[in-house]
Amino acid sequence: MKAVVLNRETENKIELKDLTLQALGEEEVRIQIKAAALNHRDEWARQGLYPNLKDGAVFGSDGAGVVVEVGENVDKAWIGKDVVINPAMDWGNDPKAQSKAFHILGIPSNGTLAEFIQVKADRIHLKPSHMSWEEAAALPLAGLTAFRALMVQGRLQPGEKVLVTGFGGGVAQFAAQFASAHGAEVYVSSSSMEKIKSAISHGIKAGFNYRDEDWAMQAIGEVGGFDLVIDSAMGSTLDNLIQVLNPGGRLVFYGATKGNPMGFNARKVYWNQLSIIGSTMGTDEDFERMLDFVITKKITPVIDQVFELNDALEAFERMKQGLQLGKIVIRI
Known part of the structure; x- marks a missing residue:
């Protein structure tokens, strides 16, 4: 699969590379990404301003796509569903603050700027039907x-x-x-x-x-x-x-x-x-409430510009310039 990865040996620090799909875990789903969105953390990672960086890791925390395969312990009814991904990982049991294990999907782990991604099934939710793929991809982290x-x-x-x-x-x-x-x-x-x-x-x-x-x-x-x-x-x-x-x-x-x-x-x-x-990110309950809110109010994200995967560097450069008005999205 094609993916945008960190490569600090190159001039621009990013590389479009072919990666091999990993084996699917029992609790995981494989999603064919339709669109992903950039966040400042992606550009900060490119600039070397994020901890625990490792070359070869896939950028991207936001994404939306179609479930194409599920692990042994996941309901097969998810196959074929249009979903968005909750990028807040391992918040913990205390709603007041995140646990020490909390992290965000994407660098240093593999993220959404790829043709496919594998995440635990508890990270996915049905895509709001009033949103396009690009709008749905723009929602999770910032929303x-x-x-x-x-x-x-x-x-x-x-x-x-x-x-x-x-x-x-x-x-x-x-x-x-x-x-x-x-x-x-x-x-x-x-x-x-x-x-x-x-x-x-x-x-x-x-x-x-x-x-x-x-x-x-x-x-x-x-x-x-x-x-x-x-x-x-x-x-x-x-x-x-x-x-x-x-x-x-x-x-x-x-x-x-x-x-x-x-x-x-x-x-x-x-x-x-x-x-x-x-404040930072939010609990799984916060994410569910946010989704219910945007569906009830029919809210759609403001999209600044949409790029193709091959033009990911242009998307990163726009983020770096800080000229965007809304979310920068990459169509996969």
């Missing part, structure tokens, strides 16, 4: 991350005012869509006016350019404050996010792409009874 950040850690309620930062990436796109579908009043921030205009065209109330030094004061003047902020940057942005929170507000962050904050307004946090909460 799960956004859903847990909003609904579980953020405890979003209808009518609340929500700010989603860094609009343009997959998780932020889903967070904005999910919050709107749940009845919240949603705002975004971005450094790109084009992305802000796109958000507004998709029903978002307004957006703020976080490169403007006074964007926080603009937001307070226009909105009054936010009940919930969803962020993935941290770093020096933290003080502004604390500033725009209403008393009793919650700040949920699922990443720290700008690094650790140098300090923050501790007095405002305790005086205004603010909560700062971490």
Whole structure:
């Protein structure tokens, strides 16, 4: 089978290679992948910024396809079913936080950027029928991350005012869509006016350019404050996010792409009874609830661009440039 693998000996660090299918385990299913989607972790692995890297491992955490074979202990009724894959592996029994064994499908293990993949049967779910293959492939990792950040850690309620930062990436796109579908009043921030205009065209109330030094004061003047902020940057942005929170507000962050904050307004946090909460991926129950939510609300992912498997390098380069508005998908 053809697969996109890590090869740090090459100039671009990736290689399209023919691999031999492994024997199918008793609890596994073999899926013919129809489409896969990139996440930042794929590009970080290509850049050598991810732990436990090994050459020859297949990229990709997101994927959708057709079950073509099942292991001895798997219900044969799965054969021929259209499915999406839950990439959150070995969360554990505690819904509050993942176990030490938790990992994400894809590098350093073999992932979805291949013609076939084998996963345990408990990782698959029926593909939402209202989604195309490309849309379904774009959903799992980012959709799960956004859903847990909003609904579980953020405890979003209808009518609340929500700010989603860094609009343009997959998780932020889903967070904005999910919050709107749940009845919240949603705002975004971005450094790109084009992305802000796109958000507004998709029903978002307004957006703020976080490169403007006074964007926080603009937001307070226009909105009054936010009940919930969803962020993935941290770093020096933290003080502004604390500033725009209403008393009793919650700040949920699922990443720290700008690094650790140098300090923050501790007095405002305790005086205004603010909560700062971490979040990542989600439990199997979170994934099932997320799927039910997108099916009930008929939510479809925002697709930035679709590439063919032979053009995987172009897809990675687009991810590296950070110009995408929505998910980058590779058709297999």
